[in-house]
Amino acid sequence: MxxxxxxxxxxxxxxxxxxxxxxxxxxxxxxxxxxxxxxxxxxxxxxxxxxxxxxxxxxxxxxxxxxxxxxxxxxxxxxxxxxxxxxxxxxxxxxxxxxxxxxxxxxxxxxxxxxxxxxxxxxxxxxxxxxxxxxxxxxxxxxxxxxxxxxxxxxxxxxxxxxxxxxxxxxxxxxxxxxNAYAPGGRLGDVVGGYGVAQAALAAAGVRGWAVPETTIAVQGAGTMGGGAAFYLHEAGARVVALADAAGTLYDPDGLDVPGLLDARDEYGEIDRTAVPSRVMRLPREAVLATACDILVPAAVSYAITGAGCGDVRARIVVEAANAPTTADAELDLTARGIAVIPDFIANAGAVAWAWWLLLGQVGEDYRDSFDRLRTRMDAKVSSLLTGWTPSAGPIRWAADVSARSRSAEPLVVP
The missing domain is CATH 3.40.50.10860 (Leucine Dehydrogenase, chain A, domain 1)
Known part of the structure; x- marks a missing residue:
């Protein structure tokens, strides 16, 4: 070592x-x-x-x-x-x-x-x-x-x-x-991160004035984070048109039956293709990134959107659910094209924020308390970053940078 x-x-x-x-x-x-x-x-x-x-x-x-x-x-x-x-x-x-x-x-x-x-x-x-x-x-x-x-x-x-x-x-x-508390969609500890990503996407749609039922979503990744985000976006009424796992991209312009597909996943987040309706198109795995949609949610591997491939992105907003899914050069290119990228340290921070709220006794077993708190915080953060943003200001990540923020020196107390 x-x-x-x-x-x-x-x-x-x-x-x-x-x-x-x-x-x-x-x-x-x-x-x-x-x-x-x-x-x-x-x-x-x-x-x-x-x-x-x-x-x-x-x-x-x-x-x-x-x-x-x-x-x-x-x-x-x-x-x-x-x-x-x-x-x-x-x-x-x-x-x-x-x-x-x-x-x-x-x-x-x-x-x-x-x-x-x-x-x-x-x-x-x-x-x-x-x-x-x-x-x-x-x-x-x-x-x-x-x-x-x-x-x-x-x-x-x-x-x-x-x-x-x-x-x-x-x-x-x-x-x-x-x-292990109950939440719609699964165990609270498993789904709260995806719920936070969904709220980030919905907040972004709200800033743009898009009606939720008319907002189209593509999600790369059907695991804990991607699956949770897709589930809660579907539950909110948004149209999830593409969902990708390791085996490929599932696409339906009229909207996928997200709960049904998630129920057909194995332990690695891969969807059993025998459970996929015949009307759903089966595309290559990378096709999800090129889906024409309002919001793209990369929720799988890091560095999925690169400088070499970001020209294929046709979404109007990217909400980063994975950790570091967009390379720095790709983010600059997307920004220059007018595509807003909500950075990962905002969009997918719900899981870690909730874990520490739980540790500090600020939330408990009732998922509604956790969801209300997370929805309020995520909406405020995303709305403040996206409202008034223009590509000429550079990537949203720059405005969201908190690396120099100091925090209280009071001792950490876990009740």
Whole structure:
């Protein structure tokens, strides 16, 4: 395991866990203005050769939060980009925690995947015990990561925060109840992120004055985030005309039966084609990005929209549900064409915001409280960014940048 501290404070170890505010780091000379992450770790699995990474981008009160992904080809640069995005998400929603991300270069469908994830988490145990709150991400379901935590004798993947509570067992029970509470569309902990993305899209449509039933949507990805976004957009009355999974794009200009398609998914978010009505067109996987629609929701892999392919995008607004789905050059090109891109650290931040609201006791088992709070916050943020925006002002991401925002130095208290 290689541990690379990229901040002077890291050379002497992580700071104490209580009452520490570590967030603003000056850019390193020659970095082009981008500050380095707080800490990077590389891990190699002795049994499979899989390589894993942990990047802690910022610490606030000695804590950072961010999911753990698993995919073949995952790189440390990808994980660092995602960790930086997590810092932006937590700052944008005024959460008392910094940003981090875990990633493993390994096929999540491999039968050895759970054991690889277990060994990775065991290696990261000092951080998971005290500094890093993780959760599901691409290739790693919440159920899978909680299974691994149980194997290692930890209460849940929010372990580091839960252990700060005066009564960790009671807090763990409260968090578990919230995660597993009923919500339309599924388990609250699974669908709340997609609900937030749907509200971001609906807020954008509202700013443009589009009637919801006439608003057309294309969603890339039918997993937790993409499936949830498609479900709640469909429930709101919008017309989801395209939905893509790893096997291809399903397209119907009259609108897809989203609940029916989601019911036909397997554990990897792939839709059983035998359950797809004959009227639905079956197109190549990449076709979803070129769908003529009002709003495109990339909710699958990072860097899906690149400079080479962004000319095919025909949506009027892109709402980023995946982490870093649009490369910087593609975003500039889309902006120049008048296509608004609602950045990921706003649009898909609902899951992390809700998780910390749950940890801090601000929401509970009633999904209506969580949905009301998230809808209000997302509508306000997206509306303020999009209202009056013009392409000449540059990407919306620039106006939304919160990287320099400071947060309260009051101690983090988990009830």
């Amino acid at each position: 290689t541990l690379t501290p990229t901040d002077p404070a890291a050379a002497g170890g992580l700071p104490p866990t209580e009452g520490v505010l570590h967030e603003t780091v000056l850019p390193a000379p020659g970095s082009g203005g981008r500050r380095p992450p707080f800490l990077r770790i590389e891990w190699v699995d002795d049994e499979t050769g899989a390589v894993g990474y942990l990047v802690i981008d910022t610490l606030v009160h000695g804590m950072a939060t961010g999911g753990t992904r698993m995919r073949a080809g995952c790189t440390v640069d990808e994980v660092a980009d995602l960790a930086r995005g997590m810092s932006n998400k937590t700052a944008a929603f005024d959460l008392p925690v910094g940003g981090a991300k875990g990633g493993i270069d390994f096929d999540p469908k491999d039968p050895r995947a759970v054991d690889v994830l277990t060994r990775y988490c065991e290696a990261m145990r000092p951080f998971l015990d005290n500094h890093w709150v993780t959760a599901e991400d691409l290739g790693v379901s919440q159920e899978r990561i909680d299974t691994v935590f149980a194997r290692l004798g930890m209460r849940q993947s929010y372990h580091a925060a839960i252990e700060r509570s005066p009564d960790p067992r009671a807090t763990a029970d409260r968090v578990f109840a919230g995660l």
